[in-house]
Amino acid sequence: MDKLWAGRTAGTTANLVDEINSSIAVDRRLYKRDIAGSIAHAKMMAKQGIIGQREAEAIISGLKGIEEDITSGKLAIDPTAEDIHMFVEKVLTDRIGDTGKMLHTARSRNDQVALDTKMYCIEEIDSIDYLIDQLLKVLADKAEKNLEVIMPGYTHMQHAQPVSFAQHLMAYAMMFDRDKSRLVDCKKRMIERSPIGACALAGTTFDIDREYEASLLGFTGIAMNSMDAVSDRDHFVELMSALAIIMMHTSRLSEEIIMWATSEFGFVQLPDEYTTGSSIMPQKKNPDVAELCRGKTGRVYGNLMSILTTLKGMPLAYNKDIQEDKEPLFDSVETVKLCIEAFIEIVDVMEVNEKNMYESARKGYINATDLADYLVVKGMPFRDAYNVSGKIVSYCLGRGCALEDLPVEEYKQFSDLIEEDIHQRLDLRTCVEKRNSAGGTSPSSVMKQIEYIRTIID
Numbered sequence: 001m002d003k004l005w006a007g008r009t010a011g012t013t014a015n016l017v018d019e020i021n022s023s024i025a026v027d028r029r030l031y032k033r034d035i036a037g038s039i040a041h042a043k044m045m046a047k048q049g050i051i052g053q054r055e056a057e058a059i060i061s062g063l064k065g066i067e068e069d070i071t072s073g074k075l076a077i078d079p080t081a082e083d084i085h086m087f088v089e090k091v092l093t094d095r096i097g098d099t100g101k102m103l104h105t106a107r108s109r110n111d112q113v114a115l116d117t118k119m120y121c122i123e124e125i126d127s128i129d130y131l132i133d134q135l136l137k138v139l140a141d142k143a144e145k146n147l148e149v150i151m152p153g154y155t156h157m158q159h160a161q162p163v164s165f166a167q168h169l170m171a172y173a174m175m176f177d178r179d180k181s182r183l184v185d186c187k188k189r190m191i192e193r194s195p196i197g198a199c200a201l202a203g204t205t206f207d208i209d210r211e212y213e214a215s216l217l218g219f220t221g222i223a224m225n226s227m228d229a230v231s232d233r234d235h236f237v238e239l240m241s242a243l244a245i246i247m248m249h250t251s252r253l254s255e256e257i258i259m260w261a262t263s264e265f266g267f268v269q270l271p272d273e274y275t276t277g278s279s280i281m282p283q284k285k286n287p288d289v290a291e292l293c294r295g296k297t298g299r300v301y302g303n304l305m306s307i308l309t310t311l312k313g314m315p316l317a318y319n320k321d322i323q324e325d326k327e328p329l330f331d332s333v334e335t336v337k338l339c340i341e342a343f344i345e346i347v348d349v350m351e352v353n354e355k356n357m358y359e360s361a362r363k364g365y366i367n368a369t370d371l372a373d374y375l376v377v378k379g380m381p382f383r384d385a386y387n388v389s390g391k392i393v394s395y396c397l398g399r400g401c402a403l404e405d406l407p408v409e410e411y412k413q414f415s416d417l418i419e420e421d422i423h424q425r426l427d428l429r430t431c432v433e434k435r436n437s438a439g440g441t442s443p444s445s446v447m448k449q450i451e452y453i454r455t456i457i458d
């Protein structure tokens with residue numbers, strides 16, 4: 001295949017070289033950013049007198065036509081092209097003639113690809129941020145509907161203390177809130193440093209205006225060192241770490257939903273449209289969506305390792321190794337978007353089985369801390385109260401009853417401080433309502449969390 005870069009060599013490469021060298025199958029997704037970058041480059045060169053105004057206009061309208069035609073399907077991206085940058089330049093030259101050949105003045109594919117991918121990261125952060133907002137909205141709405149729904153709160157997967165289902169859901173909202181701030185944080189660093197104008201690695205002999213070109217593309221500043229600019233992929237690592245953390249969060253929620261939907265738990269049920277069947281077991285209703293989100297987490301973690309490993313030990317400046325950066329990035333971005341979209345729906349449609357949650361919370365002496373707290377309020381030091389409460393739990397275990405069902409006379413054997421009000425105090429609803437400390441599980445405390453989350457949704 002003949003190349004635009006024919007010169008030193010004849011530009012005719014072996015098929016195997018074409019196959020390994022080509023990135024068009026992956027970077028074709030960047031065509032809009034590539035064209036936007038080229039339009040800004042042409043404008044900057046015209047402003048600086050590097051090319052004429054008429055030439056810039058021809059280049060810009062040619063580029064706009066290419067974008068329209070790719071988008072409408074009129075122009076197919078050539079799968080045998082080396083990469084998207086070469087493809088666009090070649091079509092431009094085919095369409096407008098020799099003027100098209102001026103576009104690549106004071107530029108290199110090295111700063112071009114750094115620019116295109118940075119623009120991709122910035123735009124995708126915005127769309128992921130928007131999706132997280134939708135997820136936060138459904139989590140907050142679902143929580144508000146379940147403020148009074150009691151379930152067992154676990155530590156070590158053992159019944160620990162009663163919580164509301166709302167509190168459990170809002171814990172995930174807080175995770176996604178942090179995810180949002182991680183995205184915003186790394187986007188800020190991306191926007192501040194446009195790589196374009198670094199050229200191949202050392203800058204250029206032409207009188208370019210990098211700040212102007214950067215500002216046309218929405219950047220607030222430029223990368224300060226040309227060698228760093230073309231080889232820097234820190235933002236890939238930052239974004240892919242943030243995405244891996246998002247997947248870690250969705251994976252934790254997946255695990256809970258899968259567990260809650262089992263016959264053992266029976267806490268939630270997914271509508272039929274959100275489950276799948278088995279090819280052999282007629283009774284099956286499987287939570288595949290949650291399982292897949294849990295499973296895809298491994299790939300997104302792998303993508304992070306992939307980019308870190310590609311960059312490890314890479315000398316300055318551009319090396320072809322970096323071409324391998326895009327596949328894992330695109331995969332992580334697309335996977336995260338799909339999983340968040342899935343969760344927006346799953347959280348919304350998930351049916352909550354309040355009765356089963358409550359029945360489960362009644363088991364396991366989940367209000368034993370409340371019994372100790374009761375004794376403390378009546379004047380007993382906490383460590384003693386803890387001990388008495390433990391003995392009562394042990395007594396109830398032998399007797400086969402719950403703490404809230406033990407008659408007051410029997411309580412009296414353990415402490416005179418225990419009175420008629422004990423049953424009311426140990427009612428699971430009281431236990432939840434009384435945990436009114438900031439961040440606690442009481443309805444009013446959870447409502448504050450819901451209000452906070454609603455304020456951060458853009």
Ligand code: ARG
Binds near residue numbers: 023083318320323
């Ligand atoms: N396709 C290349 C990449 O993705 C573009 C840059 C190529 N630069 C070069 N000097 N061959 O990294």
